[in-house]
Amino acid sequence: MTASPAIDALLLPQTEVAADDSAETSHLRAAQAGDMAAFEWIVRRHEEKLFGFCCRWLRCVEDAREVCQDAFVRAWQALPEFEGRAKLSTWLYQIALNLCRDRAKSRASRQRENTTTLNDLEQPLPCPQHPPDASAEWQSEMQKLERGLALLPEKLRTALMLSTMEGLSHEECAKVLNCSVRGTEGRIYRARQMLLRWWNEEGQC
Structure with a gap:
């Protein structure tokens, strides 16, 4: 995938x-x-x-x-x-x-309903290893990522956010989520798989 x-x-x-x-x-x-x-x-x-x-x-x-x-x-x-x-x-x-x-x-x-896109947030998603001259493409992908994250079940979405966007270890995520480390790793894995599957299906539309 x-x-x-x-x-x-x-x-x-x-x-x-x-x-x-x-x-x-x-x-x-x-x-x-x-x-x-x-x-x-x-x-x-x-x-x-x-x-x-x-x-x-x-x-x-x-x-x-x-x-x-x-x-x-x-x-x-x-x-x-x-x-x-x-x-x-x-x-x-x-x-x-x-x-x-x-x-x-x-x-x-x-x-x-009082939502906003990630482009309007004062704390946007981190964008490591991405050149400034591609910011327009990056923003488009951030919007797509936002839509995908919103579709994930809350438990999976939160585990993925804490691990990938906040940089917490799996042990720290488990404490925040009041879940076992193995359970947390399972949530992160399932969240990644669901998000990647959705991402690729969207790209084929």
Whole structure:
């Protein structure tokens, strides 16, 4: 089964430079003791990626902004009980995902449609190894990818997004999803297969 280089790149996990965990640990401990300035440091460090995830999951900038803010409020309230069994970023994704699900249910119940395309989001999908002079073609493929992702079952879509777009390991994804590592790997595999199949069928239309 074949696909374009763009979707091939997007379906590979994103790698990042290792973070300075020692600095985060010290700020986390201070925040748990009630230091608001330390917590603001944590917010600044994670808000961009968390907001981007909420945008991609909800496909609505306004909802994503509110959910992201709510996630940090929830995190501040629960911070004294955070035991560090998972990475702080993993814990924040878990909070944000639960809030995204709640917001989606609430939005559906109100029958409100307030979506946007990925081109309008402040945090677009990453585009590794893609030259600037091909941006028009890339944007077209991003729109196609958005349509394909929207058709995936929520559990499969979320697992794929966390792994490939957020760069979480399978172990971290499993903690966010409250699922076994093997179950998470199965979801990611099925999501890839379904998306690639849809992608190729669309190309034949």
